Every structure is written in structure tokens, then in C-alpha cells.
Amino acid sequence: MTGVPHFQEELDQLKARLLEMGGLAEDRVRSAVKALVDRDLALVEQVIGGDAPINQFHIEIDSRCVKLLALHQPMAVDLRVILSAVKINTDLERVGDLAVNVAEAALRYLEHPPVKELIDIPRMADIAHGMLRDALDAFVRRDTLLAQQVLDADDALDALKTQVFRELLTYMLQDPHTIEPSLDLILVSRHLERIGDHATNIAEDVIFMVSARDVRHHAH
Amino acid sequence: MSSLATALQARPEPPAVDAAGRPCKIAVKDLTFHYGAKQALENISIDIPANLVTAFIGPSGCGKSTFLRTLNRMNDIIAGTRVSGSVQIDGKDIYTGGVDVVGLRRRVGMVFQKSNPFPKSIFENIAYGVRLNGLAKSRADLHGRVEESLKQAAIWDEVKDRLQESALALSGGQQQRLCIARALAVKPDVLLMDEPASALDPIATQRIEELIYQLKATFTIVIVTHNMQQAARVSDLTAFFWLGRLVEVGPTDKIFTNPAEKLTEDYVTGRFG
Numbered sequence: 336m337t338g339v340p341h342f343q344e345e346l347d348q349l350k351a352r353l354l355e356m357g358g359l360a361e362d363r364v365r366s367a368v369k370a371l372v373d374r375d376l377a378l379v380e381q382v383i384g385g386d387a388p389i390n391q392f393h394i395e396i397d398s399r400c401v402k403l404l405a406l407h408q409p410m411a412v413d414l415r416v417i418l419s420a421v422k423i424n425t426d427l428e429r430v431g432d433l434a435v436n437v438a439e440a441a442l443r444y445l446e447h448p449p450v451k452e453l454i455d456i457p458r459m460a461d462i463a464h465g466m467l468r469d470a471l472d473a474f475v476r477r478d479t480l481l482a483q484q485v486l487d488a489d490d491a492l493d494a495l496k497t498q499v500f501r502e503l504l505t506y507m508l509q510d511p512h513t514i515e516p517s518l519d520l521i522l523v524s525r526h527l528e529r530i531g532d533h534a535t536n537i538a539e540d541v542i543f544m545v546s547a548r549d550v551r552h553h554a555h
Numbered sequence: 556m557s558s559l560a561t562a563l564q565a566r567p568e569p570p571a572v573d574a575a576g577r578p579c580k581i582a583v584k585d586l587t588f589h590y591g592a593k594q595a596l597e598n599i600s601i602d603i604p605a606n607l608v609t610a611f612i613g614p615s616g617c618g619k620s621t622f623l624r625t626l627n628r629m630n631d632i633i634a635g636t637r638v639s640g641s642v643q644i645d646g647k648d649i650y651t652g653g654v655d656v657v658g659l660r661r662r663v664g665m666v667f668q669k670s671n672p673f674p675k676s677i678f679e680n681i682a683y684g685v686r687l688n689g690l691a692k693s694r695a696d697l698h699g700r701v702e703e704s705l706k707q708a709a710i711w712d713e714v715k716d717r718l719q720e721s722a723l724a725l726s727g728g729q730q731q732r733l734c735i736a737r738a739l740a741v742k743p744d745v746l747l748m749d750e751p752a753s754a755l756d757p758i759a760t761q762r763i764e765e766l767i768y769q770l771k772a773t774f775t776i777v778i779v780t781h782n783m784q785q786a787a788r789v790s791d792l793t794a795f796f797w798l799g800r801l802v803e804v805g806p807t808d809k810i811f812t813n814p815a816e817k818l819t820e821d822y823v824t825g826r827f828g
Contacts, residue, residue, distance in 0.1 A: 341768055342788075405811040406787045 342407045346416065349399050350475070353420055353427075356392035357471040360427045361464060363389070363434035364530060368460040371441035371523065372453050379445065382438035389431035396424040412544075419544040423474065426533040426540075430467065433526045433533075440519040440526070447516040450506055456520065459495045459527040462488060466534035473541045485538035486550075492531040499524040577604035580745065580775040581626060586640035588621060588630070595621045597799045599640070603792075608767060608776045610790035610807070612783055614822070617796040619779045623747050626777065627663035628656050644745070661688060664738035668750040670730040672722035672737070677714050680722045680733055681705065684741045700740055707773075708736035709766050728759025732766065739774075746770065748778040752785065764789045783823055787811050795819045 363382060370378035400421045403409065409417060466485045473482040503517040539551050581603040588596035596618045603609050611619040624630045625642060628649060641648045649659055661684075673680050681701040682691075691697035701718075705711040710732040714725070722733055731751060738746060748767070752760040767776055767789050780786050786793050787807060794804040795814075803810065803819045814820045821827055 341765070401812055402808050406808060408784050408787070 342403075342409075342413075345399070345403060345407075346413065349396065349403065349417070349420055352392065352399070353396055353423060354471060354475060356389065356396065356424070356427050357467070357474075359389055359392070360430040360434070361467055361471075363431055364437070364460065364464055364467070367434045367437035367441065368457065368523075368527075370438060371444065372457055374445055374449070376442075376445060379438050379441050383435055383442065386431060386435050389428060393424060393428040397421060400424075415544045415547060419474075419540040422540050423537050426536045430530050430533050433530050436526045437523050440522045444516050444519040444523075447512075450503070450513045450516050450520065453520075455495050455499045455502070456523055456527070459492060459499070459524060462492050462495070463527045463530040463534065466492070466531050467537075470534045470537035470541065473538060474544075477541070477545045479542050479545050482538040482541040482545075486535050489531055489535050492528055496524045496528045577607055579603065580605035580644065581777075582641075582643040582646075583626075584641045584643075586622070586625060586638065586642060588618075588625060589637040590621075590633070591635040595799055596625070599801045601794060601801060601804055603775065603777060605775050606771055606773075607791040608771050608778060608789055609792040609794065610786035611777070611779045611794050611796060612781075612786045612822070613796035613802075614827070615781065618799040619796045620749055622796065623749055623777060623779050624665075626745070626747055627660050627665060628654075629660070629665065631656065661741045662743050663745040663747060664741065664743035665747045665749065666731070666734050666738055666751050668753055670727065670734045670754070672725070672730050672733050674721070674723060676719045677705075677722050677725070677733065678718040680737050681740045684737060688741050690741060704736040704740035705733075707739050707770070708732045709762065709769075710736060726759070728755050728762060731755060731759070731763060735763075735766065739770075743774065745775045745777065748776065750779055750781065753781065760785075783811075795822060797822070 363385070366378055367382045369375065370382060400417050403417050407413075466488050469481055469488075470485045472478070473485065500521055503513075503521055506513045507517045539549075542548055542550050579602040583599055583601045583603070586596060586599040587594070599622060611623060613619050621630065625638060626644075630636045630638070638650060642650060644659075644663065648654075673683060675683070678701055681704050682697055685691050685697060685700050691700055702711065702715075705714060710729060713729060714720075714733075722730065725733060731754075735746075735751075751767075752763045755763065764785065767778065770776060771791075778786075778790065790807045792804065793807045793810040795802045795810065795816075795818075797818060803814060803816045805815070809815075810819060811823055814823065
């Protein structure tokens, strides 16, 4: 029996909190990359030190999900929503961690003069950020088509990561002084690619939630 | 067996602070109950908070319905029963001499598993108790009270155009809501519900559960149910009874996610009972 209105309210609250967490994760990624591009040390420190709110969400959302499952025995779509929420929660927390990782790499990078004008990394950040935002929109709107678009965008991100590596390799070969900062840029590109992966995980969870199809581990 | 023995010996403390810091409405201390020579309840102590739903769960024959009936002295009408210990409602022991038992049962109303409307009209079912207790000052007041109670029990819309029809013509779920309205009409503080939905279909059950959720804002509710999922959905505090003892009492979400006693966990996971 899950039609009772107060269960519905609690389910809506769960979704709202998850979206808030998603918004926070998006902001953190944005800030970390901005700090890198603008060479803004203060912003870098802020991102590194500001992980607590996302971690609190992480705990709160799992706790809400456990309670909903134990107390309301949800079925069908309600069950899938809650299971998806548990998983999306994990992905969002990892995105928060990755934002910190980007900021930490930025901190090290800013100790050196810039290797080059950053073009591909901001492009990767835009794509990753867009994927995350679309995945969360797909969750709210229960939009499997939008979720599929997120899955399709992953290839572009992977291609840019490879491009970043190849380009920085040429700089490193030319001048050993650029090796340390170049490695940090390569790390940033990897972190951004991982953020894209988490967005695709969320998109897969949305497709499962809406249509009960498990599309993981298939070629998209 | 050792966990059983431990559970039998352990006497759980009632919650030191009531759920959400609510005041205690009913304080039971060391309640023991016998049907003649047979002991049905042993040393029950529990604090029931005001304006919350407390559920009693446990296997058949564990004493939960017997215990519920001690809270408004309904067991008095059974010959040969003995009670010791105290049941304090708003700080006053209801088992001391000189207590007005009829008044007690008005304040602490009861709804039963099998709904039992009077063989009268819908209107009369509600009006009867109001009149008997002298609670209406005028005819208009009486009508007002009847309407208010039927609205509180979420049945007004279904019966407002047929108040003079027989209550027995209503469906099972409607009759049960009528009985709830009847109990509410005499302005109780506490509503005791003994398996209120077990004779009803799932949709009617859902309506009763949602009604209980709304009523707790105004009343203190104690519900006995053999359906654990119902206790999980509807209650704030859950007390688990077994063989006449109170094994564990705590916030419902704790009881159903991480109970302290192994016996409780075995019951809620369906390993016995």
C-alpha cells in the first residue's frame, strides 16, 4: 500500500533533496574549472575546503531512502525511483569528490607559469557540466530521450581527453619544465572525463527508473 | 535459545525522552494482568506520547489486545480478571478507587476490528453518544457535532445526503469510519484501535491509515495490528510484545531498520510469528 499521500510527499521531498545535491555538485565542478582557468587561488582553496555540504547530502539521502523502503514497502515505479535515488546519490557524491580533485590539481598547476592557453579543458568542462545538468533534468522530467542524449555525449568527452593528452605530450617533450604542470592538466582532463562517466551512470539509472530497462554495459 | 532467554529477562526501559519530545499522555508502570489463574501480561512499563501514533505489534496471543484494553479498563467487564501496577493518564492512575469508568471510556475511545454501528440511522449513530453525555446545547449544536465528527472521520461527503438512512447499509470501510466518527463525537483525548482495518479491503484500509495519520494532530492514537507493514506505514512509535512481555519499544523507523533486540528483528523479518 503506497498510495497514501504522506508517502507521496516524502518521495517528492527525496527527489527535491537529490536535485539540490545535484545543483551543488554542478556548481562545485564549475567553480573548480573556473578557478583553474582564471588562475584564482582563493576560489581553488574554497572548492578544496567546501566538500562537507555534499557529504551531508550523501548521508541524508541514503537515510531517507532506507526509511522509505523500510516503512512503506514501495512497489513498481516507486521502488525503482528509490533504488535509482540511492545510486544517483553515490554518483553525485563522487562528482563532488572529483571537483575537489580538479581543484587540488589546479592548486599544484598554479604554482607554475601557464603551459598554454586552456581551450580543450574548458570545452571538456562544458560538456561534462552539460551532461550532468541534462542527466538531472532527465531525472526530474522522467525523460528517457534526454537521458539517451547524455549517453551519446560521452564519446565527445573521451575524444577531447585523448586530444588533451596528445597535445600536452608535445609540450612535455619540448620542455621538461612543463612536465609537472602538464601532468596536472592531464589529471584534470581525466577527472572531467570521470565526471562525464558519472553523468552517464545517472542517465542509465533514469532510463531504468522510467522504463525498467537496464541499459548498462551495452554499447550506447 | 540464549537470545530468547536474554529477551525474556531484559526489561526494556521506556524511552527516556518521548518521541520528538512530546509530553507523555499515558504512563504505564509494572502492569501485570491475569485472566483468572492465567497470566496474560507481565510487568509492562511504557510511556505513550501525546499526539502521536503508537503501534502494538506481536504474534497472536502475545497480549497486545489485552494490554490495549487495560488502557480504558475494558477488561473490567470480563469476570475474573486481575490487574496490578498503574496506568496513568495525564498523571492520574485510572485504576485507583473512585475513577468514573464510563467517563474514562468516553475520554479514551475505542474502535474494534469488526465495526459495530448501532442498528440506527447514520445520524443517530453519532448523535446518540453526544446526547447521552449531554454534550450538545441545542439541536443546531447537535447537528453541528454530528457533521464535525463525520468530517473528522473523512466520511461526511459520502453520507451527508443520506444521514437518515440505516448505518447498516454502508460498506464495511464506511461502517468502520462511522464507528471512528462515533468515538470522536464525544471528544476523546485518546483513540484506541484494535486491528481497525483487518476486516477491510486494501483501498478501505488505505483510507483508514490515511485518516489515522491525519487524526494524530488532534488525538493520541494507539493501534494494535497484526500487520507489521501497517505499523510501519502509520505509526511513530512501535512496541513489540511477545508472550505477555514488552520486548522492545522505540521509534518506528528504528524498529524496522535496526531494532535493538534480536527477538524483535526475528519478528519483523518474518522469521517467526
